[in-house]
Structure formats: C-alpha cells, structure tokens
Amino acid sequence: MSGINYSEKIPNNVNLSEDRTLQRALEQWQPNFINWWDDMGPEGSTDMDVYLRTAVSVDPQGWAQFGHVKMRDYRWGVFLNPGEQDRKIHFGDHIGEKAWQDVPGEHRANLRRIIVTQGDTEPASVEQQRHLGLTAPSMYDLRNLFQINVEEGRHLWAMVYLLHKYFGKDGREEADALLQRNSGNEDNPRILQAFNEKTPDWLSFFMFTYFTDRDGKFQLCALAESAFDPLARTTKFMLTEEAHHMFVGESGVSRTIQRTVDVMNQLKTDDVAKLRAAGVIDLPTIQRYINFHFSVTIDLFGADQSSNAATFYSSGLKGRYEEGKRTDDHVLKGNSYKILSVEDGKLVEKEVPMLNALNEVLRDDYITDSKGGIDRWNRVISKAGIPFTLTAPHKAFHRNIGSLAGAKVTPDGRVVSNEEWMAKVGEWLPTNEDRAYVASLMGRCVEPGKFANWIAPPVMGINRQPVDFDYVRFN
Numbered sequence: 001m002s003g004i005n006y007s008e009k010i011p012n013n014v015n016l017s018e019d020r021t022l023q024r025a026l027e028q029w030q031p032n033f034i035n036w037w038d039d040m041g042p043e044g045s046t047d048m049d050v051y052l053r054t055a056v057s058v059d060p061q062g063w064a065q066f067g068h069v070k071m072r073d074y075r076w077g078v079f080l081n082p083g084e085q086d087r088k089i090h091f092g093d094h095i096g097e098k099a100w101q102d103v104p105g106e107h108r109a110n111l112r113r114i115i116v117t118q119g120d121t122e123p124a125s126v127e128q129q130r131h132l133g134l135t136a137p138s139m140y141d142l143r144n145l146f147q148i149n150v151e152e153g154r155h156l157w158a159m160v161y162l163l164h165k166y167f168g169k170d171g172r173e174e175a176d177a178l179l180q181r182n183s184g185n186e187d188n189p190r191i192l193q194a195f196n197e198k199t200p201d202w203l204s205f206f207m208f209t210y211f212t213d214r215d216g217k218f219q220l221c222a223l224a225e226s227a228f229d230p231l232a233r234t235t236k237f238m239l240t241e242e243a244h245h246m247f248v249g250e251s252g253v254s255r256t257i258q259r260t261v262d263v264m265n266q267l268k269t270d271d272v273a274k275l276r277a278a279g280v281i282d283l284p285t286i287q288r289y290i291n292f293h294f295s296v297t298i299d300l301f302g303a304d305q306s307s308n309a310a311t312f313y314s315s316g317l318k319g320r321y322e323e324g325k326r327t328d329d330h331v332l333k334g335n336s337y338k339i340l341s342v343e344d345g346k347l348v349e350k351e352v353p354m355l356n357a358l359n360e361v362l363r364d365d366y367i368t369d370s371k372g373g374i375d376r377w378n379r380v381i382s383k384a385g386i387p388f389t390l391t392a393p394h395k396a397f398h399r400n401i402g403s404l405a406g407a408k409v410t411p412d413g414r415v416v417s418n419e420e421w422m423a424k425v426g427e428w429l430p431t432n433e434d435r436a437y438v439a440s441l442m443g444r445c446v447e448p449g450k451f452a453n454w455i456a457p458p459v460m461g462i463n464r465q466p467v468d469f470d471y472v473r474f475n
C-alpha cells in the first residue's frame with residue numbers, strides 16, 4: 001500500500017488502474033494542470049533542471065528521492081497514508097462509529113466545501129510566488145522555492161483526487177474551477193483573501209512560508225482527524241511535505257536576522273539609516289513584517305464564533321489540532337471557551353459554548369506554535385549580544401474577521417483611538433517605504449555558493465549536499 005506506482009501516467013498508491021473511469025477523468029484533468037503550471041507556475045523556469053525531492057513511498061524512512069528534474073516533468077500524483085484497520089470516529093456525535101470510507105449524503109455539501117477551500121489555497125500560493133525566482137538571493141533559496149511550488153501543486157492533486165473520486169459531477173466541476181480561479185484576479189479570485197495578496201519580495205516569502213504555511217499545517221492537522229477516512233489519510237501525507245515549507249520560512253527569516261546582526265556588530269550601530277545604507281534589513285522592519293503576516297494569517301482561521309465550526313466538529317468532518325491527544329470527552333457539549341472582544345474601549349473576555357468557538361481554539365493552538373519560531377529568532381539576536389526582542393503581536397492587533405474585526409488595538413494589546421492608530425500604524429505595519437526598501441534589495445544572485453548581501457548562508461545544504469552545490473542548472 002505504501003509503495004508508489006510510478007509506471008502509470010499518474011503516479012499513485014491508490015490502485016488507480018483498477019478504477020478506469022476515475023483514472024480517465026484524472027488523466028483528462030492532468031493536461032489542464034500542466035497548462036496551468038506553464039501559465040501560472042514559476043516564471044521563466046521551463047528549461048531549468050532543479051534538484052528536487054520526489055516521494056517514493058509514504059513511509060517515514062523511504063520518503064524522498066533527490067535528483068535534478070525539470071519541474072514540468074515532476075511526478076505529481078496521488079499519495080495517501082496507509083489506512084488504519086477498523087479506524088473509528090473519535091470525536092463529535094458519531095464518536096465510536098466506524099470511520100467513513102465514502103461520503104455520507106448529509107455531509108456531502110460541507111465536505112466538498114472544506115476540500116475545495118483547502119484545495120484552492122495550494123495553487124494560489126504557487127501563483128503568488130511565481131515571480132520570486134527572478135530575484136532569488138541564492139541558488140539554494142531558488143531551489144527551495146521551487147520545491148515548495150511543486151509540492152503545493154501536488155497538494156492540489158491530493159484534493160482533486162478526492163473531488164473526482166467521491167463527489168461525482170460536482171466534484172469534477174470543482175476540480176476544473178480550481179485551475180480557473182487565480183490569485184488576485186479581479187473577476188475570479190482565490191477563495192480566501194490572504195491568498196489573493198501579493199508575495200512581492202523574499203522577506204514576505206519567508207514570512208508567508210513560516211506563518212501562512214503553518215496555517216496550512218493546522219488546517220491539515222484538523223482534517224487529518226476527519227471521520228472521512230480518505231481525507232484523513234491524504235492530509236496526513238501532505239503534512240510531511242508541509243514541514244519543509246515551514247523550515248524554509250523559519251530558516252529564511254533566521255538567516256536574514258543573522259546577516260543584520262552581523263552587520264550591526266561590524267558597524268557598531270542600530271541606526272536604521274546606516275543599516276539600510278549597508279544593505280541589510282533592520283530589526284524594526286522585520287518586526288513590522290511579523291506583525292503583518294501574523295495578523296493576516298490568524299484571520300484565516302475564521303470568525304471566533306461560528307456555527308459552521310460547530311457543525312463540522314459535531315458531524316465528524318473536522319477535528320481539533322491533536323484531537324487524539326486530548327483528554328476531554330471529544331463531544332464538547334456544555335464546555336465553554338473564552339473569546340475576546342472590545343467593549344467600551346476595553347478588551348474583554350467572554351465565555352461562549354466551545355463548539356461555537358472551535359475556530360478560536362485552533363487559532364490559539366496556532367498562536368502557541370508560531371511563537372516558538374519567534375523565540376528561536378530571538379536567540380540569533382541575543383547570541384550576537386544585541387538588546388532587541390521580536391514578539392508576536394497581540395491577537396487583537398490588525399484583525400479583519402470575527403468580533404475583533406476593525407478594532408484598533410496596538411501590537412501590545414492596548415485599545416487606542418482611531419487618531420492614535422492612524423498616527424502610529426507606520427510603527428506597527430510595514431510602510432510603503434519599508435516595502436520599497438526591501439524591494440530595492442531584491443536582485444538575482446544565483447551563482448553556486450553566492451548569497452545576496454542581505455541574507456546569511458544556511459548552515460547546511462539540502463540532502464547533505466554542500467551549500468555551493470549546483471541546486472539549479474539553468475541550461
């Protein structure tokens with residue numbers, strides 16, 4: 001089951017050849033996917049041979065094979081984690097019943113919506129990142145960008161397989177629509193707003209892969225608990241790929257900080273103008289980028305009170321993060337949870353039924369997890385002996401969804417007037433000037449072993465290759 005069959009047109013470990021109708025439908029979708037990749041995938045990359053990993057098996061050991069390949073020849077396919085025998089539903093109203101191998105009629109519309117929403121983010125991020133290759137700070141970074149891009153393409157395949165196999169004609173139409181919407185397109189945009197924003201520079205890219213791919217991790221973890229077993233199994237395998245994306249983000253920001261603090265120590269200054277003249281990204285700007293990406297990403301978890309979230313949980317469609325490790329009754333009727341809102345100019349906590357607050361529960365788990373990386377970034381700064389601490393902004397800062405939408409709250413959690421907000425927002429969120437400065441640093445630097453001035457080299461190469469390995473051959 002775990003071995004992947006690469007002899008077929010569509011590599012898979014789901015015995016695709018036994019279901020000829022499905023196989024044919026996916027083989028018809030495949031050229032549309034390649035057309036989408038040619039049009040919307042990484043710009044100018046067609047002739048490049050890229051040192052990519054490809055899944056050879058879904059076992060933790062035999063995961064990947066590395067080699068130089070052209071991206072459009074990447075073996076995108078359908079890979080599910082092996083099924084657990086007699087898996088039982090372990091939360092919600094159906095707790096203790098057998099997990100579903102097919103979609104129950106009454107949950108069809110909701111499950112389709114969940115799968116389409118997840119699926120839509122995957123190609124969206126490829127579209128958002130398509131110009132970044134032109135300004136890569138190194139060949140190593142260029143390769144990592146491309147690895148992420150092909151894997152997001154595979155995540156699209158993962159969701160399209162479910163749509164084709166389990167949702168009939170509607171599923172096939174949804175699969176087609178996933179290639180028709182485009183990030184930032186006025187007439188036919190991607191479903192979630194964060195996936196219509198631009199990823200204009202590499203600092204944004206690293207922040208996106210640290211913060212926003214981590215949203216993906218939490219959504220996938222919640223779906224990996226699903227009573228709909230094929231969804232649980234496919235998201236489990238997606239999670240193993242996702243880990244690398246967050247590594248690229250965390251290490252990318254870390255290397256940016258490393259270079260900045262090295263120059264701060266060389267020049268013995270924390271003066272922003274001097275550091276900018278020296279071509280590195282000052283720490284206050286990095287803090288503003290964190291504030292932006294953190295706040296935009298936590299909005300992705302949805303409204304803090306949501307009857308949909310309660311329905312998804314109680315009917316077994318979507319669990320909590322690490323549902324299996326929790327010790328409550330996994331039904332949650334009668335439990336409560338605290339959410340925040342602004343009343344009379346103050347932040348107040350309110351107890352609400354936990355079932356309705358499950359978006360908030362997932363958001364809070366995400367916040368705890370994402371703070372870990374910020375702590376590790378601070379170690380780079382303190383090791384250099386520099387008295388500066390990066391922080392995650394307050395949960396209520398710069399929110400656009402739920403009870404906190406539009407509230408004027410500072411990064412340290414103070415409710416302020418509109419005037420104060422307007423006067424200080426340039427200290428809290430990246431300004432046009434910050435963005436223009438970061439953009440001015442973005443130049444292509446792709447000779448093996450060379451790195452742009454604003455970023456430090458990584459500690460190690462990919463797959464134990466040296467840092468100056470030829471990760472991308474331009475031909």
Ligand SMILES: [Fe+2]
Nearest residue numbers: 122152155216
């Ligand atoms: Fe993904």
Ligand SMILES: [Fe+2]
Nearest residue numbers: 213216242245
């Ligand atoms: Fe990802």
